[in-house]
Amino acid sequence: MPEAQTKREAGETAPRVEYELQLYYWMKLIRAFEERVSRLHRQNKIFGGVYSGAGQEAICTGICAPLQPGDFVAPLHRDLGVFLVRGVEPGRLMAQLMGKEPGLSRGKDSFLHGGDLERGVFGSTSMLGSSLPVAVGAALKFRMKRENLIAVAFFGEGTSSRGDVHEAMNFAGVHKLPVLFVCENNRYAYSTPLEKQMAIDDVADRAAAYGFAGHVVSGNDLLAVFDLTERVTKRIRAGGGPEMIECKTYRFHGHSEHDAALYRDKDELLQWESRDPIPLYEFYLEKRGHDVKRIRDETDARTHQVLQAAVEFAEQSPYPKPEEALEDLYAASPSTDGRR
C-alpha cells in the first residue's frame, strides 16, 4: 500500500479495492498511534492532557478519506486520526505531543491544539465547540471566492450543548454554506452521560431546526461512515448547503488518560468493545476475499515501523529554547507597527 494511492485528484474516484486496504491502514495507524501515545504518557514522555480516541478510528478515517486537498477540517481534541489521514507527518505530530521544537506549534501548545493549515487541519482550543464558527467562516470564504471546497467541523455530543454550536449551525443554514458538521456521539461528556446532556436521543434531530439534513450512522462501521460521507460531501460541494452526520460511538479510554472512567458500566464497555471498528472492518475484508491475517501482519509491521520512526524523531528532536516563548505572538514585521 504505497502512499501514492492515497493521493487522488479532485473528483476522481479511488480504485475501490486498493482504497479499502488504505482505509484499513489508516485505522490501524491511528489505533497504533493512540496506544503508543497512551504508553508514552504512562512513561512520562508525553505530558499534559492526553485524550485517546481509541474506539473512534472509523470516524476520522471515514470522514476524512473522501475529502480533498484544500478542504478545511477542524478536528476535536480526540481526533488525532484527522491529522494522520490528512497527511500530517507522524514524526511532527509525535514531536507536538512531546512539546518539541519540530512539533506543529513548536512547543507552544499541547496535544491537538496545533494545526497544520497546509494540510487543511485547524488547531482547536480547549473551549470545545468554538471551532464550529471558525469552520463556518472558512466555508464563507470558499463561497465568496467560488472555491469548490468544503469545511468540516467535528464536535462531540457533549460539545453540542454549547451556544457556539447553535450559532454556527444557524448561520450555516441561513447562508447554505458548504459545511459538514460531524458529531462524534460517544455517550459521555467527561463523566456526564447522554441522558443528563440532552432530552433527545439523536443530536442529528437538531439539524432540521437549522434547515438542513441530519444523518445518524454507526460510527464504528467504517464503510457506513465512508459511504455516507462520500454522498453527503458531494451534495455539499455541489452547493446543497450544510449537513450533519452524527456518528454513534464509544471511547474505549476515559475522558483523558488520568480518568479511569469508573462512572461507566462494565457491561456497557464490554458491549462497545465487541463493536470495535477494526475487527468489524477486518470481517468485511475477509468477506471480500482478502487474506486478512496476512494483511493484518503486514499492516502491523508497517505501522510499527512508522511509529518507531516517529518516536525516534520526536525523542531526538530538541526542546524549544526558553526565549522562544515570546515568539509567534504577532506577525514578524507588520508593516503598520512602526515605532518612532
Next chain:
Amino acid sequence: MEITYIQGINQALREEMQRDENVFVMGEDVGELGGAFKATDGLLAAFGEERVIDTPIAEALIVGAGVGAAVLGMRPVVEMQFADFISCAFDQIVNMAATLRYRHGGHASCPLVIRAPSGAGVHGALFHSQNPEAWFTRVPGLKVLAPATVYDAKGLLKAAIRDDDPVVYFEHKRLYRSLKDDIPEGDFVVPIGVAELRQEGTDLSIITYGGTLNQCLDAVRIVAKEDRLSVEVLDLRTLLPVDREAILKTARKTGKVLVVHEDRLTGGFGAEVAAIIAEHAFEDLDAPVRRLAALDAHTAFSPPLEEYILPNTNKIVDAIRSLAAY
C-alpha cells in the same frame, strides 16, 4: 473636507474595501440598515451582500466566522453592535483569535478587525455604555486601539485592516457626531503602537486615550487661563502594544502624571500606565502618579448618577490643580 468621526470610520471601510477585495464587513444590521450607528452606511449598495453581511444576533459566530475567513486569507472587519456585547464573543477573541498564531507555531495569521462602539455619556445605562478595553489589553496576540480624533479614527482603522494580527478597535460613540475635523483626503494610515503628543507642556502630564482626550484638552485650556499651568497631553491611541517610550518621556519631562480614562478605575488601563511609570521613571517623579477614571460602579442610567460616576472636564480640572499643588 470636514467630516465627523463616524464618517472617518465609514471612509476607512469604504476605501479599504475598494483597495482590497479580501476586505469584507459582517455584523448585526450592518447591511440594509448601515449599522446601528450608520458606520457601514452605503457599503451594501457599493459592495453587495456578499461583502456586507447581515448576521443573526450571534456575537461568537460573528467573531468566530471572522477568524475562519481570516485564517484563509480574507480580511474581515466584524462589528459588535455595542462594545458591551463583546462579552458574548469573549472566548472567540481571547482564546481563539489571540492564540491562533501562537498555537500554530507561527504558521497561521488572523488578520481580523473587531470594531466595538464603546463609551458612556449618551444615557446608554449599564449595557450600552461600557468601556471594556482593559479586558483585552492583557491578552498577548491581540492589538487594542482607541482612537480619539477623526484623523486617527480613519487612519488607525485602515492600519488595523492591513495588520496581520487580530485587532480590537474601540470607537467612542459620544465622538461619532460630536467630533468634526478637516482631514486630508485620500489614503493615509496611522501607525499602530505609536502615541501622539496633543499638547506640549512643562508643569505636568496627562496621559489619556479615546473618549476623554477632548475633555482633557478642554481642562488644559481652563487651567492655562485661570492657573497659568502648562500641561502636556499624551494620547496613547494604541493600548496594546502601548508606546512605553512616549509614556516615560513625558513622565520624565514634567515629573507629574495624571492618567485619565472613562473606563472604571480598578484594573483599568491607567493602572498599567501608572505601573510602567513607577517601575521605570520613579526617580524622575515629583509626585505620585494620579488616576482619574470612572468610579468603581456600573454606568448608571439616571443623569445625576451617570454624571457622578463618569470623569468630566471639571473633575479633570480639579485633578490637575490638586496634582500641580503637590
